[in-house]
Amino acid sequence: MNNDVVTQEKRAVREQAQHPQSPATQRWVQPAVNIVETGEGYTLEAEMPGVSKDGLEVLLDGNELTIIGRKNPFTGQAHLVYRESNDYDFRRVFELDPVIDASRAVAKIENGLLRLELPKAERVKPRKIAVE
Amino acid sequence: MRLTRYQRPDLWSWSGFSRLTNLQDEINRLFEGSVTNGRGSDVFNSWAPTMDVYEDADNLIVRAEIPGMKKEDIEISFQGSVLTISGERRSEKRVEGAQPAREERFFGRFTRSVSLEKQVNSGAIKANYKDGVLTVTLPKAEEAKPRQIEVQS
Numbered sequence: 001m002n003n004d005v006v007t008q009e010k011r012a013v014r015e016q017a018q019h020p021q022s023p024a025t026q027r028w029v030q031p032a033v034n035i036v037e038t039g040e041g042y043t044l045e046a047e048m049p050g051v052s053k054d055g056l057e058v059l060l061d062g063n064e065l066t067i068i069g070r071k072n073p074f075t076g077q078a079h080l081v082y083r084e085s086n087d088y089d090f091r092r093v094f095e096l097d098p099v100i101d102a103s104r105a106v107a108k109i110e111n112g113l114l115r116l117e118l119p120k121a122e123r124v125k126p127r128k129i130a131v132e
Numbered sequence: 133m134r135l136t137r138y139q140r141p142d143l144w145s146w147s148g149f150s151r152l153t154n155l156q157d158e159i160n161r162l163f164e165g166s167v168t169n170g171r172g173s174d175v176f177n178s179w180a181p182t183m184d185v186y187e188d189a190d191n192l193i194v195r196a197e198i199p200g201m202k203k204e205d206i207e208i209s210f211q212g213s214v215l216t217i218s219g220e221r222r223s224e225k226r227v228e229g230a231q232p233a234r235e236e237r238f239f240g241r242f243t244r245s246v247s248l249e250k251q252v253n254s255g256a257i258k259a260n261y262k263d264g265v266l267t268v269t270l271p272k273a274e275e276a277k278p279r280q281i282e283v284q285s
């Protein structure tokens with residue numbers, strides 16, 4: 001994907017594909033994400049079909065962001081005829097740009113799409129200085 | 133049960149003529165003048181949701197994972213014995229000055245079809261979109277339902 005973009009020095013958020021704390025017993029899939037940077041901050045979108053608000057966990061630990069989405073299993077008496085989806089929950093870890101003010105992060109999930117707003121700290125936002 | 137081959141969006145590979153139908157659709161679409169999201173032809177950048185099929189005594193249930201859609205942008209049709217789910221996922225308008233740092237999501241049109249072996253009461257098909265999963269419930273026609281036959285003495 002856009003690894004060149006990510007490894008650039010002024011990159012957004014660096015991810016760790018293999019996280020050391022990842023529980024060995026559980027398998028996860030990484031949700032597809034889009035990350036966009038503006039002067040105000042970063043917006044992260046992650047596709048997590050089957051995950052409702054109750055199944056979503058967004059953890060901020062220092063400069064490490066972990067998103068976890070647990071799927072609501074399809075329940076009912078029906079038996080499976082054909083399957084392409086899987087049961088694995090979503091998990092992905094990112095290293096946050098230090099300019100992000102994590103205390104003001106806002107997450108919401110709608111139609112299986114997580115939208116995470118990560119605003120930059122006031123001090124690093126571009127600003128115009130009035131000439132006296 | 134026959135399904136249109138699932139194409140993992142992240143693992144695109146040219147598989148010859150198995151995608152001829154898609155190619156044909158794509159060519160038709162090109163001539164209709166619709167423009168894809170700047171990445172060129174969808175033949176090389178197409179995406180498709182995963183599709184699962186379940187069955188119980190009364191219904192066939194088709195589930196598709198299509199996160200981040202608007203309900204209005206999903207189209208479902210049933211013709212003959214073929215259920216087709218199609219639609220368009222639109223990307224949000226870019227804020228001015230926004231820099232993409234990572235782009236893994238697919239946008240644009242998709243189509244998936246499934247041919248159902250059982251007879252279906254097409255007038256009673258229901259669909260529901262929740263948490264990015266579309267669930268289409270197709271009640272079986274009476275003659276397709278299992279029935280118990282009483283043994284008479």
